[in-house]
Amino acid sequence: MPSPRKDDRVSEVAEPMRLVHLLRGLTVELDLFGAEFAARNGLHPTDLRALIHLLDAARAGEVVTPGRLGEALGLNSAGTTGLVDRLERLGLIRRERDPQDRRRVRLLVEERAMELGEGFFGGLIGDLVAAMRRFEPGELDTARRFLAAVTEVVSAARER
Amino acid sequence: MPSPRKDDRVSEVAEPMRLVHLLRGLTVELDLFGAEFAARNGLHPTDLRALIHLLDAARAGEVVTPGRLGEALGLNSAGTTGLVDRLERLGLIRRERDPQDRRRVRLLVEERAMELGEGFFGGLIGDLVAAMRRFEPGELDTARRFLAAVTEVVSAARER
DNA sequence: GCAATTATCTCGCTGAGCGAGAGAATAGTC
């Protein structure tokens, strides 16, 4: 095994670290973007996170209950009730008892919530897709594998 | 210009959207990771964000004042004072009046804060670097350009 | 010297989220 040139040895550590910093910077930007959007619309960051979760689930045709929502956001039941109250008061969702299991409450997303989500993501997603078009398909595939690998690492670290 | 095959046309939109969802999923994971680490150490998410900012600045040799810190985190002055009080009470930072401009307060990072940062990032960064080693240098370069492009888009969207 | 400006802090308040536990519906056991 040949000894690598100095540049290679340096970049073996330096390049990943640059990527780590980029990742962190990106999440900071995304967080701030979300927080600012939320504030402009009279929402709290948690409300926005909940909305995203609810819209994702609605698109996937999944039923969301307060319990599931709270778990996804890391809230306890009391906090979750408060959150759902808030979203309902804003006219973004509606409670409806599950006729199958009447202990459960289904959270139904209102039209207004979808419009709000559109306002939040719409522009940003459009810009993101446009930016990604400037990459080759092979490069996008690499980026996808990279993001998947990183997500996997973070998710695994969280388990512990 | 030749008309693209159907698969190409589909992937032109579908692949970026998959990447967008991956990005969102990643930030969610990172947020939760941070929130859980913070909770385990008796910190609030904001405290951790502040700590990251302070450690970054310390490494870059920059002076951080409560004003700068609050601005970076989107807090007003009252909230910032509370944050700094909290971090000081935890023994993570120290206030020190700037002898040059005695209106200013310098925030000095204590040893304990660095150890905490090490505990937070250390393991995760190690895992991330290990995961990245499984990519070719060229691929990492692509990932870096990709992340930089995405960050740029989000940052630009935030300006508006 | 005297405003105007800048940086930080104090006070009082609102409200997100927590812990504990109540209430209501369902599932399992004999």
Place this chain on the structure above:
DNA sequence: GACTATTCTCTCGCTCAGCGAGATAATTGC
């Protein structure tokens, strides 16, 4: 089919992060 255990949601009382308004203190400019 009553009876206990479990599951899901909500209520109550509380803590504390962060806000708005404004006080305080140091600096800069005229």
